[in-house]
Amino acid sequence: MRIITASKICDIVEQLCLQANFILRPDALNGLKSAHKRETKPLAKKALDAIIANAFEAKRNKLAICQDTGLPAVFVELGQEVRVKGNLKSAIIKGVESGYKKGNLRDSIVSDPLLRGKPGFKPAIIHMDIVPGSKIKLTVLPKGFGCENKTQLKMFKPTVKIEEIKKFIVDTVRSAGADACPPYVVGVGIGGSADYAVLLAKKALLTKLQSPNSQLQAELLRGINKLNIGPMGFGGRATCLAVNIKKHPTHIAGLPVAVNISCHALRSATKTL
Amino acid sequence: MLIKNLKAGQILSLSGTIYTARDQAHKRLVEALKNNKKLPIDLKGQMVYYCGPAQTPKGRVIGSCGPTTSSRMDEFTAPLLKAGLKGMIGKGNRSAEVIAAIKKHKAAYFTTFAGCGALLSRFVVKKEIAAYKDLGPEAIYRLQVRNFPLVVAIDSKGRNIFKTVK
Numbered sequence: 001m002r003i004i005t006a007s008k009i010c011d012i013v014e015q016l017c018l019q020a021n022f023i024l025r026p027d028a029l030n031g032l033k034s035a036h037k038r039e040t041k042p043l044a045k046k047a048l049d050a051i052i053a054n055a056f057e058a059k060r061n062k063l064a065i066c067q068d069t070g071l072p073a074v075f076v077e078l079g080q081e082v083r084v085k086g087n088l089k090s091a092i093i094k095g096v097e098s099g100y101k102k103g104n105l106r107d108s109i110v111s112d113p114l115l116r117g118k119p120g121f122k123p124a125i126i127h128m129d130i131v132p133g134s135k136i137k138l139t140v141l142p143k144g145f146g147c148e149n150k151t152q153l154k155m156f157k158p159t160v161k162i163e164e165i166k167k168f169i170v171d172t173v174r175s176a177g178a179d180a181c182p183p184y185v186v187g188v189g190i191g192g193s194a195d196y197a198v199l200l201a202k203k204a205l206l207t208k209l210q211s212p213n214s215q216l217q218a219e220l221l222r223g224i225n226k227l228n229i230g231p232m233g234f235g236g237r238a239t240c241l242a243v244n245i246k247k248h249p250t251h252i253a254g255l256p257v258a259v260n261i262s263c264h265a266l267r268s269a270t271k272t273l
Numbered sequence: 274m275l276i277k278n279l280k281a282g283q284i285l286s287l288s289g290t291i292y293t294a295r296d297q298a299h300k301r302l303v304e305a306l307k308n309n310k311k312l313p314i315d316l317k318g319q320m321v322y323y324c325g326p327a328q329t330p331k332g333r334v335i336g337s338c339g340p341t342t343s344s345r346m347d348e349f350t351a352p353l354l355k356a357g358l359k360g361m362i363g364k365g366n367r368s369a370e371v372i373a374a375i376k377k378h379k380a381a382y383f384t385t386f387a388g389c390g391a392l393l394s395r396f397v398v399k400k401e402i403a404a405y406k407d408l409g410p411e412a413i414y415r416l417q418v419r420n421f422p423l424v425v426a427i428d429s430k431g432r433n434i435f436k437t438v439k
Contacts, residue, residue: 043282043424050386050422058391064337067327067390067410104328104336106410116297119409146342146364178435179342179365181388232387233365233435234424265388 002079002134004273006086009138012271013074013095016140018103020269021064024055027208028185028241028266035183035231035238044236048183051231051264062103066181066265068144069105072096073125075141075206079133089126096124096140108145127199139206139270147180147263153198156255162216165190165257170223172259173240178233181263184240185209186224189258191248197256200246205262206270209242217243231264276359277379279425281432285383286420287320291362293414294321295341298405299349306352313404314413317357320383323364325410326400327390335400335416337390340364343382347371354378366435367427375427382427384434396421 029052036048058065074092078084084091100107100121109123110116131137152172156165169188176184189200212218220243230236241264250256279285292314294302305312323343327336343363350361351374359380364387367375375382386393399417406412427433 043284046284047386050389050392054386054389054392057395058337061330061333061391063330063333063391063394064327065391066388067325067337067339068341069327101328104330106325106327106336108325108410118407119411149342177366179344181364228436232384235436263388 001083002081003083003085004136006084006088006091008273009084009088009136010091010095012138012273013092013140014099014102016138016269016271017072017096017099017105017142020140020142020267021069021103021105022062023059024065025266025268028264029055031209031241032183032264035241039231039236039238041230041234041236043234044231044238047231047234048238064103064105065267066144066263067106068146069100069108070142070144071109071125071148073127073141073143073202075139075203076126076128077131077137078128079135080130081134082136092126093123097121135272137270137272139268141206141268144263144265147176147184147261150176150180150261151198151201151259153194153256153258155194156257158253158255160255166216166220166223168257169220169259170227173224173261174227176261178229180261181265182229182233183231183238183264185262185266186220186240186243187260187262188243188245189260190245191250192256194256196248197258198260200248201258201260204244204246205260205266206268207244210244211242217245276381277429279381279428281425281428281434283425285423285425287423288419288421289417291320291322291416291418292403293324293326293416295323295325295411296345297408297411298413299346301405303349303352306356312356316353318359320360320362321353321358322362322416326414329400333394335394335397338394338397339390340385340387343367350374354380362423366433372427372431372433376429376431379429381425381429383423384426385421385423393421
């Protein structure tokens with residue numbers, strides 16, 4: 001049995017918080033650069049210039065790429081042959097808290113959703129999976145709430161036409177409009193149960209920006225970019241950089257589809273121990 | 274330049290004083306107006322920036338400080354314009370009610386580079402607390418900005434650069 005101390009995990013989570021918030025994911029940055037090449041509308045191009053310049057500014061000066069450093073989510077894949085010495089969940093929450101304090105990130109978490117109160121740095125959201133093996137994989141996703149607020153779930157009938165599903169996904173982006181910092185990366189979860197589809201849609205954002213490798217993806221990307229929302233809502237070609245899809249087996253009576261939109265500042269960092 | 278003469282789509286750079294205010298500050302300001310209480314800041318002729326900055330790193334004026342989604346402030350905007358507010362800076366489109374109030378009060382709504390908080394922090398030369406300190410990042414801060422980049426999104430005639438995508 002491999003032993004990993006909770007304090008080691010705390011340190012790693014702290015580092016991942018800093019990395020994710022200061023350094024834009026390379027695949028997201030590349031997606032933005034190629035969108036910049038394709039863009040012809042002057043104001044849209046200016047917006048993409050600013051986004052790319054911002055990524056460099058953040059990295060160089062260790063500043064948060066976006067002031068909304070999110071309700072950070074930590075995804076844990078815990079190998080079943082690992083024994084964590086100490087309290088794993090508290091270590092993760094503490095790691096996020098200290099990373100966020102050290103990095104001068106934002107205290108955006110209110111302890112009671114109804115009473116609100118003074119915001120702080122905890123607790124982070126934790127998603128835990130037990131997997132085979134003796135490793136532990138940690139991913140920090142500091143997703144802002146401007147785009148999180150645009151999340152939608154729809155429980156379709158199992159006999160639904162694919163066109164209706166596509167319409168739902170495109171309409172979700174349409175209703176987000178300029179609000180959630182386009183160009184977007186659109187995470188889609190198809191299948192599972194209601195809760196699971198929503199989680200899949202978010203997990204879809206953790207994988208590299210997918211270039212369309214199915215007809216569905218290609219049509220969605222085309223449909224969304226036809227909306228002409230454009231960078232920062234200024235109109236233009238780049239409304240969406242990629243549509244990332246995750247599927248899962250589901251029930252004979254249903255077909256859940258969830259959409260979780262990411263802003264252009266798609267931030268996450270991963271480390272495997 | 275007079276706010277009422279601005280045109281949607283114009284690119285500007287702003288130097289002067291702006292106040293940050295977002296959800297909870299808006300709620301408090303509008304409640305105070307409703308109860309005929311004195312506001313902690315004088316809104317007459319001022320501009321608010323929908324922004325909750327990140328913590329300020331040592332040796333810097335302010336942390337990352339981009340705009341937040343404006344539509345969440347829609348229900349609070351008309352009363353503030355009535356109280357003398359002249360401009361708002363944020364991201365995304367506004368409601369029909371807000372656009373009507375902008376026209377009525379000859380104000381304007383601006384947007385800036387959304388999701389570019391690190392870059393925008395360079396244009397802030399001074400930051401001080403103005404009100405509601407207990408709200409943390411949602412408090413009202415008085416910012417002095419120099420050459421802060423703006424795009425006129427909705428002008429005093431109601432022209433709007435964010436088309437409603439149907």
